[in-house]
Amino acid sequence: MTRPALATVACAPVTIAAIPSPSTAVWHLGPIPLRAYALCIILGIAVACAVTEVRLRRRGGPQWAVLDIALWAVLFGMVGARLYHVITSPQDYFGDGGEPIRALYIWEGGLGVWGAIAGGALGAWLAARQLGIPFTVVADAAAPGLPLAQAVGRIGNWFNNELYGGHTDLPWGLNVHQMDPDNPGEALKDQNGDPILEPGGPFHPAFLYEALWNVGVAGLVIWADRKWKLGKGRALAVYVMGYTVGRFWIELMRTDEANKILGVRLNVFTSIIVFLGALIFFLRVRGTREYLVPVDAPVVAPVGAAGGDVSQRDVSGASGATARKPQRYRAVTEEQYRAYQETGVIPEEKGDLLDDFADDDVDDVEDEPDDDVASDGPDDDADDDGEGGSGGGSETGSESGETSDEESDDESDTDARSRAENGGDPAVSTGDR
Numbered sequence: 332m333t334r335p336a337l338a339t340v341a342c343a344p345v346t347i348a349a350i351p352s353p354s355t356a357v358w359h360l361g362p363i364p365l366r367a368y369a370l371c372i373i374l375g376i377a378v379a380c381a382v383t384e385v386r387l388r389r390r391g392g393p394q395w396a397v398l399d400i401a402l403w404a405v406l407f408g409m410v411g412a413r414l415y416h417v418i419t420s421p422q423d424y425f426g427d428g429g430e431p432i433r434a435l436y437i438w439e440g441g442l443g444v445w446g447a448i449a450g451g452a453l454g455a456w457l458a459a460r461q462l463g464i465p466f467t468v469v470a471d472a473a474a475p476g477l478p479l480a481q482a483v484g485r486i487g488n489w490f491n492n493e494l495y496g497g498h499t500d501l502p503w504g505l506n507v508h509q510m511d512p513d514n515p516g517e518a519l520k521d522q523n524g525d526p527i528l529e530p531g532g533p534f535h536p537a538f539l540y541e542a543l544w545n546v547g548v549a550g551l552v553i554w555a556d557r558k559w560k561l562g563k564g565r566a567l568a569v570y571v572m573g574y575t576v577g578r579f580w581i582e583l584m585r586t587d588e589a590n591k592i593l594g595v596r597l598n599v600f601t602s603i604i605v606f607l608g609a610l611i612f613f614l615r616v617r618g619t620r621e622y623l624v625p626v627d628a629p630v631v632a633p634v635g636a637a638g639g640d641v642s643q644r645d646v647s648g649a650s651g652a653t654a655r656k657p658q659r660y661r662a663v664t665e666e667q668y669r670a671y672q673e674t675g676v677i678p679e680e681k682g683d684l685l686d687d688f689a690d691d692d693v694d695d696v697e698d699e700p701d702d703d704v705a706s707d708g709p710d711d712d713a714d715d716d717g718e719g720g721s722g723g724g725s726e727t728g729s730e731s732g733e734t735s736d737e738e739s740d741d742e743s744d745t746d747a748r749s750r751a752e753n754g755g756d757p758a759v760s761t762g763d764r
Contacts, residue, residue: 352489356491357516367491368487390472393656399462400462407457408454444481445598474552482541492507494541494585497534498532552573571605622667624661625659627659
């Protein structure tokens with residue numbers, strides 16, 4: 332007996348789990364809107380500042396200098412980030428149906444990380460210049476904090492329901508809502524009041540991939556810095572290389588709108604170019620970890636065994652000196668920095684030793700006898716005799732001076748006796764007679 336053939340039925344893949352997305356990205360504290368994207372950026376900045384402050388202090392930097400640096404870096408970074416986004420996506424603001432004024436609405440998202448890095452670096456350089464701190468020391472101190480700040484900032488993309496990839500059936504697939512363009516920060520809702528999902532989901536959570544990658548880049552920078560004691564901006568170069576590698580493959584995964592060149596997203600080419608620039612810098616620049624010592628102002632707070640700011644060491648050698656904040660710092664090696672911590676003596680700058688040698692040469696030349704003096708003639712003998720006579724005259728003058736002093740003493744005694752005889756009146760003296 333022949334058994335009937337079994338029919339095969341194709342079933343749609345079932346997603347066991349999916350990451351939900353928030354349907355609200357803004358809350359209101361009275362009339363003040365609190366946007367999740369902005370809060371994540373602020374939190375990321377705080378993380379970067381904390382990491383940079385700790386690392387900069389350990390390298391001899393002044394306390395809280397990172398606050399001054401962050402102020403400039405954040406302002407320039409925000410402007411650079413928005414400019415990069417607007418320049419690379421002009422159709423959103425200046426194309427058909429675009430609103431130019433919305434280019435200023437940074438709370439709606441749209442900050443280009445490349446512009447943020449460039450603008451932030453410019454702002455940090457200007458701040459470091461004002462503080463008198465070499466920029467490379469600041470850059471290396473900030474290197475692991477920057478990817479951590481980016482990782483925190485990417486959470487803001489989750490609230491905004493943006494930065495996702497194509498469809499996936501993986502357990503960590505992301506459900507994405509359609510956001511209301513007329514009510515930023517809120518998802519569109521159906522007639523029942525339920526948020527509307529983007530069709531075709533769940534999607535790859537590209538924002539999460541990048542956040543996790545950035546945490547790994549921060550770990551890579553810390554590990555490499557501890558192993559090789561990177562200096563001269565090389566730790567920052569490691570961060571840039573690590574970040575661009577991750578951004579390259581994550582950018583290929585994204586499906587949101589973007590300008591393309593030869594069918595490839597613009598940021599893919601940007602990642603390649605920036606990576607190559609950082610790689611060339613890392614290979615060409617040499618130098619170990621740099622530390623800071625003040626070079627223009629003695630200060631009085633000593634560094635004890637419990638730690639403290641080395642820039643507050645008293646190097647003046649004078650007790651009771653008035654403390655004043657150093658206006659300039661110099662990068663030195665770790666050995667020089669440790670010696671400075673122990674002794675308080677500022678290491679010599681390159682060139683000081685050569686200057687000392689030059690001074691010694693000048694002294695040697697001054698000590699050498701002149702050829703004309705060495706070959707004395709008859710006239711010189713006469714001069715020597717004259718000098719000898721002068722010397723004898725000087726001795727005679729000394730004896731005469733001693734005799735005059737004795738006579739003056741005798742006259743003083745006589746005057747005193749005379750004043751006593753006249754009742755102590757100072758107006759009557761032997762000189763008046």
